Amino acid sequence: MRIAYHIPMALLSDQDRQVVKDHLSGLAHDVRLVLFTQTIGGPETGAIAKQILDELSELSERLTVEEANFVLERDRAASYGVDKIPAIVVLRDGEDTRIRFYGAPAGYEFMSLVEAVILAGGDDSGLLAESRELLAKAEGPINIEVFVTPT
Numbered sequence: 001m002r003i004a005y006h007i008p009m010a011l012l013s014d015q016d017r018q019v020v021k022d023h024l025s026g027l028a029h030d031v032r033l034v035l036f037t038q039t040i041g042g043p044e045t046g047a048i049a050k051q052i053l054d055e056l057s058e059l060s061e062r063l064t065v066e067e068a069n070f071v072l073e074r075d076r077a078a079s080y081g082v083d084k085i086p087a088i089v090v091l092r093d094g095e096d097t098r099i100r101f102y103g104a105p106a107g108y109e110f111m112s113l114v115e116a117v118i119l120a121g122g123d124d125s126g127l128l129a130e131s132r133e134l135l136a137k138a139e140g141p142i143n144i145e146v147f148v149t150p151t
Contacts, residue, residue: 011106012055020114024060027121031063034089036070036082046086048104053088056113062121088113092120112146 012020033053037046053065070077070085080089080096090099097120105113119125127135135142 010055011052017055017059020056021059023114023118024063024121027060027062027118028123029062029093029121031117031121032066032091032094033057033063033117034066034068034080034091036068036073036077036080036087036089037085038070042070042085045104048106049086049088052105052110052113056117063117090116090120 010017033056035046035049035053037050039046050065050067057063057065068076070082070087077083077087080087080100082089082100084102086103088101088105090097090101097116099116099120101109101113101116103109125132
């Protein structure tokens, strides 16, 4: 009996891997990406998201990936406000950055994920002084939602 194994192809080319690795080389803090998904009955985008995160985490020692089961760890998912899968929670030195990605961060969304990792792992938010002043005056939490689509 012959058993066939499916070995997925790498999603990132060698050239892309090097470019992303260079971008991630300046991380000053540890970043952990928590992927909420489920293997049974979950969307196939969960497997794609996992492969993307696994490839990304290979490019920096400061970047790790943790997979969490959305069904079995429902309380944990709820503590992060995760209500759909696949979902990626971005942590900096173990603390929640409140950055979330839903769906597989492929295509145009991939660079948004890389930028989020760089922001979470860096010491500079990239905000202008005027924006920092405005945020300092905020009296409550601010929710910013960004939707990325090629159209």
